[in-house]
Structure formats: C-alpha cells, structure tokens
Amino acid sequence: MPDWRWLIRAAGLVWRAEVIDTAVEDLCRHVRLAFDAMIGREKDMIPEPVLVAAIATAPIGAFTFLPHLLEC
Template sequence: MPKESFLKNRLKSIGFALNGMLLLLKTEASIKVQFFLALLMTAAGFYFDISSVEWCLQLLAIGLVMGIEGVNTAIEALSDYVQPDFDPRIGKIKDISAGAVMVVSVMAVIIGMIIYLPKIF
C-alpha cells in the first residue's frame, strides 16, 4: 500500500479538525453560548472601532475560551467512556478541566472590560 503524500495527509487532518469543530458547535450547549458571545464581542469591536492590538487580544481571548471549552468537552467525553459509573477520581479530572475553562473565561472577561469600559464610560 503506497504511503499518502504529505499534502494529502494534511488536507485529511484539516477535514477531521473541521468536522470536530462543527460537531462541537452542533452538539454542545456551552460552545453555542461561547459562539454567540464571540459574535456579540466581534460586533462590539466593529461598533467601538477597537485598535489592531485590541482586536488581537480579543480574538486571542475568544479563541482560548472556545478552544479550552473544546478540550474540556473531549476530556469529559473520554472520561465518561473510560468510566461510565460515578468515580470520584473521574469527577476530579472533570472538575479540573472545567476549572481551566473558568480561568480563561474570567481572563477573557477582564480583557473585555479593559477594552470596552473606557469606550463605554
């Protein structure tokens, strides 16, 4: 069996990643909320005509929150697959994963306040 070319292999990987992203958006309520907030903040960025640096910080914050939310979802799904019954060790893993989402979410809110509060008041 001939080995796939590097380009063909990369294109397949992109396809898998896009599929995962769409699956996340279609099936996870938390990502739907995050996506709505991302659209809202993007609209606010245009409305308040934020600077290039502010756009970079905002987009980085949005990407981090949504990316970590995706990792959290994957960890929860894997945990449920490995141990479908209640297990305090799995609960700890899930809590830590959710805590990571909380950390980046709080930082994203702080970044949003630094950008937008001076423009609002």
C-alpha cells in the first residue's frame, strides 16, 4: 500500500502543474485580447512544467507497477 502514496503524489504534481498552466493562460487571455508576441511566447513556455512533471511521474509509475507485473 505505501507504493500508492507515491502515485497519488505524482498525479497531484501533474494536476498542480496543469492548474497553474490553465490559470496563467487564462490570465494572459484577459490581460490582452489582441495578439501580442510576448504573451504568445509566454503561452508557449507555460506547458513545459506540465511535460516535466509528466516525465518525472513515469518512473514512479514504472517502479510501482513493474514489480507487480513481473510477479505474474
């Protein structure tokens, strides 16, 4: 059962990154309705922490599920 806590923490990390991503994109949309190159670059960079969080979560899932899969 302790393995599940790492999965829950990892999923929470990804969810937090997604919430921050959505909040910043919405904020950028409200600040300037017209196209702005600077805001466009920021909106392109915002999803990067979500990708990093997802990549960091993958080994946690592998370490959690791999021993159980190898037992079968």
